[in-house]
Amino acid sequence: MTRTLDQVPELSNFAEEVRAWLSSMFAPRSAQSSRDKPDLAVFRNLSDEDELQLLNAVRDYRRRRFDAGYGAVTLAVEHGGRGLPASFASAIAQAERDFEVPPSTELISVTTGLVGPAVAMFGTEEQRIAYANPLLRTDLLACQLFSEPGAGSDLAALSCRGVREGNEWVFNGQKVWSSGARFADLGMLLARTDPDLPKHKGITAFLISLDAPGVEIRPIRQMSGGSSFNEVFLQNVRVSDSMRLGEVGQGWKVANATLAFERTASGSVTRKKGGSVAELVELAQSLGMADDPLVRQNIADVYIRSELRAATADRVARAAAAGKSPGPAASVGKLMASDVLGRIGEIAADLLGNNITADIDHDQFAWTEHLLGSPGYRLAGGTDQIQRNIIGERVLGLPPEPRENRDQPWSQRDKR
Template structure:
């Protein structure tokens, strides 16, 4: 935040009801109330967006991201961007109940929407720096990341290391007070709009693969960094390849100790899998229950018993997901989500798949031919994008392994890659 944007102070003993009233007053002065028609959100009226990944030109996507960042910075003047974060990190130091109350208030108003890069910046990387960064890194990065003054992407996956992230081969070699980076990352959402990236690189190839990794905050305007957007099947180019050729990064930008990169990576991924602030009534990417209901209403299918049964399956799944996420959040009061977050992530991707199946049955051919009818052909962007999240943040298979081994205590799967990384066949 700039000096002219310093947030107001809040009584740490403020009740949730008083906080809700104050937040509502601020939102009424700074945003327009949402307009809805009947139970279905805006059924038959206005823009209809159920996309999972943006289908925009470079300039459109850039303006969309900047609009979201500007809104977060406006909220930051009141501390509403970080309600339950510590005051020294730009937050209000209030409880999670206050944060949830703020979310309920905000959902009543028109806001710029979401974008994965912004979510990664404020929810994942800021949280990782808070959990594991040095005092200097925390002082430098937490407030500008959490308020979206700077944007940062993940530099994790590689062409040969996706679900098996620990097998990555991008190298970082020590040279005095700097590290020299060579290699390639892929599927880095929003890299073309980012100023920074959270990079996981291999610093010791002679130990087991999980032990030889180190994490860094890397400025993407460093010489030797090349970002190449990837055209995706749902349109747009949100994903990128990022290449590193003799890229130098200072050691004081290292996150955690040398060799602790796997811990940093799994911490970030645990925040990615924590959907405790989302729910069936939210506006997460991929569409909501209300939008699905709106389509059913527009199609005149809400009196059909088969369709009603399918709709209720989606609704119930959403409620179960919401309560599961709430429980996982309560278990993570220490500020670092545990393996239970994998269950929430799995429920989320399964919920998007279920929604795709239900809407496909309702729309039929209207999914493949654009008739101009509201809330019909637009669902293509959901169907084409939703499968991506069965891989992003750890595949469904990885989530099931985590749940089985770390939550249920089942025996680990046999492994053939427990020796030094250099000895693993590739």
Template structure:
């Protein structure tokens, strides 16, 4: 049961109460691990776990989400009618700062996608009671949802997707294939993009739905990635029936829904401090390897500190601008900055460890870095490639001419594939 928020509570009193609650949760504080000792959290960008291990990780994380939510510290800035605390964003930021002092359960893409992408999208497109009823359980971690966007034949051109949905009375019948779906094997729901009008140009013939993944005709096949894990999946849909009540937004306006979700993804990527290794891990590595004594590596570490600080300043600026006029491509800028920090961390680890990165000789905090180094490049693609982000910034923020698109007004069915 969520505690009733006190909207008369000052920010300082709220922060003190949050700190007291966190102290009582039995979590180790960050930075308490002895130099050279084992990490209390993973350095992996994408998990290299068995099915049971990954399920257990998600279970620990959703348990933490529930504890936080039931104590009144979940969905802090969400409206009360949707299960939130109804407090200003500054209160959410204050809790995040307090929580960052503790080693909370490791992040997982599926939980992040549910809380930071799909639940907020359903809030924006609050169309039916059925959709609205999903939001509270998502915020509490009781229901998890994945993105059913990417397809084998669409690549970075998401609007070229070919999964079809035809209307049959008050239902839609969906057939197609999705790929690179994080966490689908553990999710209960998926946010689906499907083509409902092949005669319309590709951006205007798409409709979005929520689809239960236990529906008849849904098949999920995990994909083995180069890091060893299988967080990604193929999802096959064969004559899957979806009630119209699960449609998100208007018919033919699925691209608007997709842009909303992708906007949340870019923003959350820029804010994400739990994915892979971060500044604190790099500093710990510098101490254990003696890199602090090398002038070149010391300078690279300093550059990483500067990048991290600039990222914090940018996020603080974004938070201060919340609710005021701002460009819709700020998320693209923040994602590029975050991906660059991941790259800097990888480069530093490779130079600091040398051959120790690729040889598992039992030295603490060495071979484990391979999970970060191998996984970090994936975020140059996830949520829209770096090239897509730069196009968005160039066109929407800098006002540069749009990239020519010969198929802009061509019916999707007439586009060569």
């Protein structure tokens, strides 16, 4: 069933409804509480105990939000959502900023924003019943098992093998940069199931249980201090064919849809990562440098870029509201988001000088986590170089990069 226009509530009424619901559970967020513990990290640095405590708090909230009808508002009605425009999800996120709602994590975002919708979109009826709602409600948590040491930017070059044996698949390979994997129940896996087809056509998507025999998860320590990323090793891991997402060989289609969700989320103005322009202005004022012409010029430049990013995210939201794919606009938003984060970090480092590396003031030292984390955002959700290729080819109409092996069987990739 398709939701008709007269079933879509007024956005202002919806926002008021959300705020009233939030106020029944949480106190308003005060400016003072935000200043007490500034969170400027792009990727959090938490112990396993603190990570679990945060996950439990977020999951408790997300379950209540889902049960109240605010958990999957943009997902199509036929896939278990409310079929509302993306602006309604933005209204929820905006309202949450004004209340003491538990902050989300990468694993929660991947579970509810990427894997859950992908299962709802490509899964069988049995998979949707067993996994889609539990993922969207965070009863189950899931990570992505996409990137590999030899297949990051060129994801289609992945080599993790899936071999069918009767009604099971046997997987061998390695995945990397999987956010929250050691706390997840499931992994959304891309595997090479037919090496004799061209690289984009021989890939299939699966859900796998991360406590299955043969799965080993190792945390990766980041230079910003945290270890939210993981590498995952698969050795003779057996998975039933009932866990396959989509048809055999349809994995690239599933991956593209999931990555479009990720790029849209990465470029969204409703998702705070690191320090903001407003916090940068506060830093300049606290240091007595807000009247310096060069400082003002640099902050004005990044403010303009931040506003352009917001406008681009709004374009993506309006396209989604009209039922259109975000397409290359999602890549523009992702590229602009990582650019703004990087520039904010550079300006903060210029303002603080040597103090950015010395814990003399917690408010100032918090910028170190932003500075060290922002380069990683140029990789998350597709590297900046890949986003530029997409924009150049699909928006500007520039000649594509040479892909001489595109139609060659993957098994022949090293042969001349």
